[in-house]
Amino acid sequence: MARKTTATRKAGVTALAWIIALVIFFPILWTVLTSFKTEAVAIADPPVWFNFDWTLENYATVQERSNYARHFMNSVIISLGSTLLGLLIAVPAAWAMAFVPGKRTKDVLMWMLSTKMMPAVGVLIPIYLLFRNLGLLDTRSGLVVVLMLMNLPIIIWMLYTYFKEIPGEILEAARMDGANLRNEIIYVLTPMAVPGIASTLLLNVILAWNEAFWTLNLTAAKAAPLTAFIASYSSPEGLFYAKLSAASTMAIAPIMILGWFSQKQLVRGLTFGAVK
């Protein structure tokens, strides 16, 4: 008897969890479905769910009218560029703090992370003016640098928590076996550090890909990544739900696929390492 009620209860809990998942997933599902509708079907009252003539027309129109591919490439270059540049600076810094910690290391880390808490609005105007004077407005390189700077504390901090997990004894063992510093780094530390670096890379690509505050404020037609493009597309063409959905679907697809293959890292990354 008791076992039976547990089984029923468990089925109920599972069903509930799935229903909630469906509710949460609904806006994403709707966007994907709508991208295959015609504009008329997209605003039908009452709404049409699956029973319509599927079309790829919206995707073609979005590319034709506004050179979608360019904005897509902007997103790729800006998010990858800022992440790689950030890693270049952050890996040695996090490395030093994890393996050669000083008395102040923890405080320095906290201090760096605390700057991430400050709202970006505090530095928006000077950066905007600086960009204007240097001719960096609406350039990809400018955005790469700003996004790198904004995410640098998180990159360093995430790498630090990953590097901290590499056991120190393994270094001693390698040293005992006669490995010199160079071999130590190439054969022992690097293979162990790669997963952490990869996770950090992934999270920061996602953060940079989604970044809207800086991309909206510092770009126009030329260097706009997908977030800025979609924001601008939705105001003048606000009622063209089908085309907007096609643009949106292409913008979220890479993240959804990346996220799928890296669920664990995503959880850890999005919760700022509070969750392991």
Place this chain on the structure above:
Amino acid sequence: MTQWLERHVPKVVLAPTFAAILLFVYGFIGWTAWVSFTRSKLMPRYEIEGVIQYTKLFASPRWDTAMNNLFIFGTLFIVISMILGLALAILLDQKIRTEGFLRTVYLYPMALSMIVTGTAWKWILNPGLGLQATVQGWGFENFQFDWLVNPDYAIYTVVMAGVWQSSGFVMALFLAGLRSVDGEIIKAAQVDGIPTPRIYSAIIIPSMAPIFLSAFIVLSHLAIKSFDLVIALTGGGPGYATDLPATYMYAMAFSRGDIGQAASSAMIMMMVVFAIVVPYLYSELRAKHD
């Protein structure tokens, strides 16, 4: 030589980050603070004129709306996200077989840009199309849901989308907290026949106090810097009914060309953040040194 390296390399590799933070965070915040005391318009001016920008700011009904909205949005957003997040975490904690899959789905809204997912929200909230039309289509002709275009209620649609975006994230935080509670204690309680709800309310949740605090800090920080939510959903409208401080500042700096006013609003936002974050950081540091 090696010793010199070991001693100094850490400092050398940290120096660029250090310099970048000093200049781009502290230097630029200092610049903003300075300019907030000037009469800067389209171009920055550096003659200090006193607190005129702040007087103007506090007299502005639009800023008043923005701060009110921040209060309404922040409170509801934080409270509802925490409650839903905790509920979802407890739900997933029931050893559901597809947990990994569900957890990812719950987290998707946080991993996707609100600017992009806002497309769907605009449709859902549109009185002529989404929720209202659907429910009316089911036969409930009198069902009304026009919050998006109603100045008195539009801010609550921002809350809805914000909660949607963040609950999964809070869930992940809490789930880790639930899992970190000592399994032995829970087993002992189960053996003693204590009912599950009581185990949660008396044993597990009280031991998660630090996670509640960090969830609160992260959520309040998200609330204050909320920008893309409003831009994606309402653009600050109708009128300026859904303005938040961040969008107010954006409007001042870029649409009105009033840099001084934008700078002063940025400084007030900084102070709100400090009021929340500094006590937290202080207590963290204290806890560590004890």
